[in-house]
Amino acid sequence: MENNTVLGRFAPSPTGRMHAGNIFAALMSWLIVKAQGGRMVLRIEDLDRDRSRSSFADQVMRDFEMLGLFWDEGPYYQQNRDEAYEAAFKKLEERGLVYPCFCTRADLHAASAPHRGEKLVYPGTCRNLSPEDIERRESERKPSWRMIVPDEEYAFEDMVQGPFSQRLDRDCGDFVIRRSDGLFAYQLASVVDDAAQGVNCIVRGMDLLVSTPQQIYLQDMLGFGHCTYAHVPLIVGERDRRLSKRDRDAALDELLRIHGTPAAIVGHVAFIAGLIPEEAPLMPGDLLGCFELGALNSLFPDKVQILWR
Numbered sequence: 397m398e399n400n401t402v403l404g405r406f407a408p409s410p411t412g413r414m415h416a417g418n419i420f421a422a423l424m425s426w427l428i429v430k431a432q433g434g435r436m437v438l439r440i441e442d443l444d445r446d447r448s449r450s451s452f453a454d455q456v457m458r459d460f461e462m463l464g465l466f467w468d469e470g471p472y473y474q475q476n477r478d479e480a481y482e483a484a485f486k487k488l489e490e491r492g493l494v495y496p497c498f499c500t501r502a503d504l505h506a507a508s509a510p511h512r513g514e515k516l517v518y519p520g521t522c523r524n525l526s527p528e529d530i531e532r533r534e535s536e537r538k539p540s541w542r543m544i545v546p547d548e549e550y551a552f553e554d555m556v557q558g559p560f561s562q563r564l565d566r567d568c569g570d571f572v573i574r575r576s577d578g579l580f581a582y583q584l585a586s587v588v589d590d591a592a593q594g595v596n597c598i599v600r601g602m603d604l605l606v607s608t609p610q611q612i613y614l615q616d617m618l619g620f621g622h623c624t625y626a627h628v629p630l631i632v633g634e635r636d637r638r639l640s641k642r643d644r645d646a647a648l649d650e651l652l653r654i655h656g657t658p659a660a661i662v663g664h665v666a667f668i669a670g671l672i673p674e675e676a677p678l679m680p681g682d683l684l685g686c687f688e689l690g691a692l693n694s695l696f697p698d699k700v701q702i703l704w705r
């Protein structure tokens with residue numbers, strides 16, 4: 397494939413059926429990539445073995461297809477990619493960028509994408525343990541593994557949000573790349589897979605904006621190229637509240653019951669997000685004709701959230 401081909405991705409975690417929020421993010425990803433004549437990869441992010449089920453993966457693929465969100469490559473999975481993650485981990489370890497961490501809270505959200513409001517700045521407690529300390533503590537419990545961050549600013553230009561930057565030491569802290577149970581964390585797996593699969597255009601929910609500087613830093617340390625990014629507003633149930641099980645009407649089976657057809661669902665989501673001025677049944681391919689890539693940074697009056705209705 398030529399280097400300048402835009403390659404985007406759908407990266408669902410197979411933990412349940414789709415809902416309005418991930419339908420919207422997937423729709424935006426497809427539109428932004430296709431408006432550039434690009435191709436889509438489907439990657440099932442089944443890193444977290446406890447939460448992922450293959451029946452959900454099959455279901456999520458059927459949901460994507462039903463909604464006209466077609467992919468050109470894949471499906472790829474994460475469960476059989478340990479060798480690639482291990483190789484990247486080793487590379488970082490050899491550069492002296494990784495250390496064991498014995499703090500218990502460390503594992504909590506390590507393998508899944510951290511969502512808005514959950515970001516903790518790790519204070520570096522285990523960064524300077526002596527070899528003796530490490531040996532003693534390793535006999536008590538298995539450590540997780542953290543990546544040392546520099547006191548540098550990581551900045552990028554987001555297609556929707558505009559310029560965004562973080563001082564990794566102050567805003568993030570050393571972050572987990574491998575959990576104490578041996579599983580590789582979302583940040584590492586996602587960066588390794590994007591590079592291996594040739595992904596160069598990442599469109600996803602606003603909740604992952606804060607992960608992007610860490611991912612750019614990982615790309616730099618692993619010698620991978622950078623991507624373009626678009627972080628789209630989250631669809632929320634009420635102000636500042638993520639869609640949840642309480643929002644039954646936003647779940648795909650319920651959306652089908654209420655709206656009748658996939659096109660009516662896509663049209664409804666596109667309408668409440670302001671992509672079309674009047675609600676009408678439409679498939680993603682129909683939306684492409686009126687989608688203006690250049691207007692992306694002024695498309696959403698509220699770039700953070702869109703109220704579900």
Ligand code: GLU
Pocket residue numbers: 407408409441509586599600604
């Ligand atoms: N698998 C993540 C999710 O479904 C998306 C991760 C990403 O887009 O980087 O929330």
